[in-house]
Amino acid sequence: MARTIGAKLEALAAAAPSRRALICDDETVSRAALAARIGGLAAWLTERSAPGEGIALAMGNAPALVEAFLACAVSGRQALVYDPAWPAPYRAAIDAALAPRVTLETAPEVPPAPFPAPPAPEAPFYVGFTSGSTGTPKGYRRSHRSWIDSFHVSALEFGLSERDVVMAPGGLAASLHLYGVVHALHIGATAVMMHQFHPRRALRLIARHGVTALYATPTQLQMLIDAAGGEAFPSLRMLMISGAKWRAETRAATEALFPKAGIAEFYGASETSFITIGHPDEKVPAGSVGRAAHGVSLRIHDAEGRDLPSGEAGAIWVGSSMLFDEYACGSAPETRREDGFLTIGDHGRLDEDGFLYLHGREKRMLVTSGLNVYPEEVEAVLGGLSGIEEAAVFGLPDALRGVELVAVLRGHVDEPALRAACRALLPAAKIPRRFLALDDWPRTSGGKADLRVLEAIAVERLKR
Template sequence: MARRIGDRLDTLAQEDPTRPALICGEEMVTRAAFSAHVARWRGRIASRVAPGEDVALGMGNSPDLVAAFFACATGGRAALVYDPSWPATYRASIDGALGSPLALAEGDAADAVPEPVAEVSPDQPFYVGFTSGSTGVPKGYRRSHRSWIDSFAVSEEVFGLSGGDVILAPGGLSASLHLYGVVHALHIGATAVMLRQFLPLRALELIARHEVTALYATPTQLQMLTKVAAAEGLTCPTVRRILISGAKWRPETRAAVAAVFPHAGIAEFYGASEMSFITLVRPGETPPPGSVGRAAPGVVIAIRDGAGRDLPAGETGAIWVASMMLFDAYACGGGAETRREGEFLTIGDHGRLDAAGYLTLAGRERRMLVTAGMNVYPEEVEAVLALAPGIEEAVVLGLPDPLRGVELVAVLRGPGATGEAVLRAHARRHLPAAKLPRRFLALEDWPRTSGGKVDLPALQRRVEALLAPASMLQRS
């Protein structure tokens, strides 16, 4: 049984050297070629940095990025997967916190003598990923070989993935979801498919050409794929499994996905970069409305109050998780919301468990707003607004208010975003008065992170500028 990331690459290459290991757009790399490429990258890295050190990978999506990542893992170094689109201030802050590690960039080549695989402890860190930065400068988190090997075991048990699959992860590998999909595929001997840049029609072409059987996607990417496929009259009958991170589905969205991917079972999961899988909704399972599923195999969930006491079913508190898939520590950044107590870890998410063990999220501790003395989780209000007619995306922000302390502002995207009266009536049917947004703002062009998530700080600044005193047109 594999104990370290990438420790079967050479064996897989010997078993079937000509089988495609990695496809990136028009490029195809066989198992034998990929194994040799990783060995040359190991040699390049070993000549420049000692075992146990960090290596910053500042490349865009490419076979070189993937090979250099595996070279770090199999050579006893930790790969820091940087996002090439970070602003200079982000990069400078992270480099400073990490002591300016060896950096490999676009155009660097694996031109060294091949280096053999190193003997590495399963508990040694092999990867430093970075949060998306949706609420600030990214935090770097360290993961051990063992934590991802245990995560792979969950993927294989619950999602039914194996070496016979062709697995597409269409997004940037600086996002852990897509990196995980590509690395897991190569680790188990499946064919990994990726793109240099996410383009829906290009992704659909690759699915058809290479008969992709499994797809990792964010909710936004899946919606874009479905919309383009429907417009082009395309279907993807080879896909048997879609793996999606905690999406909230409209009935019409599910129907559209089913039309494009007629044979695909959808597995939804809620997790975190620091924790891997927390809960799962298995294909065919129908959880209670709003739930993100039940604990993944090997995961124990506790809901606790501010004093650390376990709360009964139905009560909302901090989500604490114990499992073998937890991260080691932050390499840089971090905050008071992330805490450990014994085997349990919390990163500040709040939610509640029902009597059957289904978890419903309330929101993140650091996004919680206090308005008129009441704690409001923006995520709860966003989930309600997202179900209104014609709303494709909703974000709730807080602006300073002399009377309430914070005024709730809903930012909306979609054809229904300008229907303020309809939106207010919809919100009133589902929310108490204290949680109703005071203002509604239609905005189509949203700032986003490189992973496609909403850039919340940038959106906050844009909304503050739009709703400056001279333009406050939508106050209740």
């Protein structure tokens, strides 16, 4: 088995040179063409940088970005995957912190070349960045071994193989979609990506190429459902959903859209890869994000670092071989290591059967009237109410309570009915005191709600 990212690509190309490797909208790249480009770019980088140096990839979603990323991997360089949508101050801060040896905004024309000798499995190969939901991105550094072990988990948990056509339709600056494309190529499957996610075009690609496995966020999935207009796509056999829990009616619509697909929900982070997985063949309790993925150990600790028993909530600590190395830039005080385990500040509890339930993020926790409130808990309740599509909860300064809870909502807002429903489901202190309806919902490039922008809107429009 290959021990570094991309190490199998030359052999795969030699075995079936004309086989489709990568599809991006109307463009198709064969295995032979992909390997030739990667080898040529690796040689080009070798002439201009030393092993281990950072190569900034400030490129849009296209095969050229994938080729440059894999050229960094096979040549022992670190691919710094920039988001083209960053504002100029973000880009300047990252450039100053990481000082990349080479920056690519377009890929150079290069002649084919053989792959160089592979780097060590422990060598870092990738620096990704947080989505920017809460401020300037942090850079997290990953080693070859951490992703190779993640690939092994994908094979075991999702059954992905060389026979699959795997679609990851989002921006590759988001680690979920980059991982999906690179893993597919690494194992010899066909990878399908898009220059920019568009639900109708994505459905056409699924039908045209017989996509069998799909990575998606709940937001992207809802957009696919809305765009399908009742049409079904039976080629899909595995749907892998990352992100927040979703509505029961969304699951029913998903099963109609992809009638032959198993649905696997997973919880993880850029720093950890997979943490838990809810399998299509097991009954996952309501509110749970599944059980520990293959090779993952979970602990729940209190504030003093003591293990908590089943049913009690505390910080989630993760042990596995898939953990990230370190932050290349920026910091996160809530991210800590101890005895081979890592916490990123998420809080939750385990039941007696090992199912994990998330309570929220340590850095988002609010204290109102002396009560700890996780916005995610309130958002989940609001998002489950009739007419509410999405919810984001924040705390605004309040002289009496310390923090006043406010909610920004997308959907039909009937405030009296909303308050009545909240009273039936939440303690009084956890019910937002004010609501703001918003039609234009800001998102990050990865498709998540842009909490930083939403909070700024709430502060501006709800200030007293």
